Amino acid sequence: MSRVFMKGCEAIAEAAVRAGCRFFAGYPITPQNEIPEYFARRMPEVSGTFVQGESEVASISMVYGAASAGTRAMTSSSSPGIALKSEGISYCAAARIPMVYSNISRGGPGVGSIQPAQMDYLQATKASGNGGFEMMVFAPASVQEAVDMTYKAFDYADRDRNPVLILADGVIGTMMEPVVLPEMKTEEEINEIKNAKKVWSCTGHKLDYKNRAWIEPGHWLTSDMQRANEEAEKLYESWKADVMVEEYETEDAEVVITAYGISARIAKSAVNILRKEGIKAGLIRPITLHPFPYDSFDKLDYKKVKAVLDVEMSIPAQFVQDVEIAIKDRCPIHTCLCSGGNIMSRESIIEAVRKIYS
Amino acid sequence: METNLCVAGFGGQGVMTLGKFLATATCDSTDKNVTFFPSYGAEQRGGTANCFVVISDEAVGAPLGDVMDDLIVMNGPSLNRFIKTLKPGGTLFINSSIVSEETGRTDIKVVKAPVTEMALEMGNSKVLNIIMLGVYIGFTGVVSPEVVWDTIEHKLGKKPKLLPLNKEAFEKGLEMGRSQR
Numbered sequence: 001m002s003r004v005f006m007k008g009c010e011a012i013a014e015a016a017v018r019a020g021c022r023f024f025a026g027y028p029i030t031p032q033n034e035i036p037e038y039f040a041r042r043m044p045e046v047s048g049t050f051v052q053g054e055s056e057v058a059s060i061s062m063v064y065g066a067a068s069a070g071t072r073a074m075t076s077s078s079s080p081g082i083a084l085k086s087e088g089i090s091y092c093a094a095a096r097i098p099m100v101y102s103n104i105s106r107g108g109p110g111v112g113s114i115q116p117a118q119m120d121y122l123q124a125t126k127a128s129g130n131g132g133f134e135m136m137v138f139a140p141a142s143v144q145e146a147v148d149m150t151y152k153a154f155d156y157a158d159r160d161r162n163p164v165l166i167l168a169d170g171v172i173g174t175m176m177e178p179v180v181l182p183e184m185k186t187e188e189e190i191n192e193i194k195n196a197k198k199v200w201s202c203t204g205h206k207l208d209y210k211n212r213a214w215i216e217p218g219h220w221l222t223s224d225m226q227r228a229n230e231e232a233e234k235l236y237e238s239w240k241a242d243v244m245v246e247e248y249e250t251e252d253a254e255v256v257i258t259a260y261g262i263s264a265r266i267a268k269s270a271v272n273i274l275r276k277e278g279i280k281a282g283l284i285r286p287i288t289l290h291p292f293p294y295d296s297f298d299k300l301d302y303k304k305v306k307a308v309l310d311v312e313m314s315i316p317a318q319f320v321q322d323v324e325i326a327i328k329d330r331c332p333i334h335t336c337l338c339s340g341g342n343i344m345s346r347e348s349i350i351e352a353v354r355k356i357y358s
Numbered sequence: 359m360e361t362n363l364c365v366a367g368f369g370g371q372g373v374m375t376l377g378k379f380l381a382t383a384t385c386d387s388t389d390k391n392v393t394f395f396p397s398y399g400a401e402q403r404g405g406t407a408n409c410f411v412v413i414s415d416e417a418v419g420a421p422l423g424d425v426m427d428d429l430i431v432m433n434g435p436s437l438n439r440f441i442k443t444l445k446p447g448g449t450l451f452i453n454s455s456i457v458s459e460e461t462g463r464t465d466i467k468v469v470k471a472p473v474t475e476m477a478l479e480m481g482n483s484k485v486l487n488i489i490m491l492g493v494y495i496g497f498t499g500v501v502s503p504e505v506v507w508d509t510i511e512h513k514l515g516k517k518p519k520l521l522p523l524n525k526e527a528f529e530k531g532l533e534m535g536r537s538q539r
Contacts, residue, residue: 003385114399174396175395268417269417272416344420345420346419346423
């Protein structure tokens with residue numbers, strides 16, 4: 001397979017097209033503008049639709065509509081823009097509409113800073129909108145992973161009839177790296193996917209009023225609403241089987257770093273350097289942030305582990321809350337943090353590990 | 359083996375293009391891992407611009423390292439900002455047409471190239487980045503010049519009129535880089 005040199009944002013868009021995404025609506029915001037820009041050029045080539053909406057709310061609502069008609073649809077934004085889309089995301093989750101969106105996150109809160117950050121962890125994994133819905137959340141640490149995850153995300157979304165989030169950051173979105181692109185789905189395959197959704201999607205049922213599809217982001221009857229919530233809960237619990245995690249040099253580790261996305265990638269190179277110095281460092285990298293790989297932390301040998309070091313580009317730390325749940329007080333947790341658009345430095349991770357080790 | 363390069367200058371000097379061409383050529387012609395990371399600000403033009411290229415036999419950890427093996431500076435402010443990131447024994451490539459400041463360091467190699475003047479002599483100030491790319495390739499040999507030229511040719515494919523000028527710029531740079539090895 002030949003590799004191409006692509007920017008993260010563009011590679012995400014191309015992966016979506018290859019997965020059969022034929023509708024994209026979005027609104028510009030740094031650092032993810034190359035996603036809509038790429039779709040604007042690419043969608044007409046595959047007879048798909050690109051819309052630059054008049055706002056974030058309009059864009060997510062269009063995606064809600066397109067996906068309700070059975071089309072693989074996507075939107076994208078960055079932190080403050082994602083916040084604006086939370087209404088539509090919650091509606092998609094309530095109506096059990098499959099769609100994919102990416103958050104190429106930046107500093108926050110508020111308008112924040114346009115540089116890379118990881119400050120949307122809790123929003124992404126715990127409450128991306130009102131009403132307690134949940135989504136699978138993927139955190140790529142390379143452009144290749146961003147491609148593979150985006151491609152797969154549409155399958156998960158269709159399987160579960162639920163939104164799926166790709167949570168990347170400004171580094172993954174703007175950096176260029178060699179990637180191997182996945183197969184382009186054929187028109188037949190895309191039609192097949194769409195046809196399989198006819199049992200629930202609004203594709204036109206002629207005058208068959210009795211059996212026509214309804215898209216309902218809520219229920220008038222409390223009993224119906226509770227039933228919908230219970231069904232959703234069952235779905236969320238089933239994701240335990242979908243956990244993805246990278247455990248690196250953890251078997252004999254005395255200091256275990258845990259991080260996701262770009263921070264994890266930088267941490268991994270720190271582990272390699274520390275190992276050469278004779279320091280037994282390891283890394284647990286959740287690839288799915290939700291479901292969270294709690295089990296990986298149960299596998300650690302707490303007689304050996306001096307401490308776990310939480311590394312993230314967020315002040316205050318957020319990811320650490322899930323790490324605390326996973327560790328269950330079995331060892332101390334230290335943090336190595338930066339924020340505001342500053343990018344995690346390998347040196348500061350190495351320094352933090354050395355301090356724990358000595 | 360890992361090479362960390364930082365390219366820095368004014369917006370408009372083609373700093374990003376230089377880095378992107380080098381990284382693309384590496385991707386196309388080798389099995390090495392390579393990343394290109396642009397530092398981005400809110401400015402559309404003017405201001406400072408810089409990017410980072412990492413070329414490595416291993417998986418690339420940080421696409422922007424804390425310590426640089428090579429540093430290309432196209433203007434004075436970039437020298438002041440990045441000189442401290444260059445490791446001892448590292449190489450500084452300097453646009454000597456407009457950077458007159460002293461580096462204040464004796465533990466590095468310095469390759470001087472008056473790329474602004476050279477570009478103006480050639481009748482187009484915009485090719486200074488291609489000259490500098492030539493200097494870098496000529497001096498380091500990190501990727502073969504033929505492959506880099508193929509990349510430039512491919513990227514400029516839509517504007518074939520620009521090819522002869524860029525070819526000349528690249529060749530002049532190569533020569534200057536090689537002569538300072």
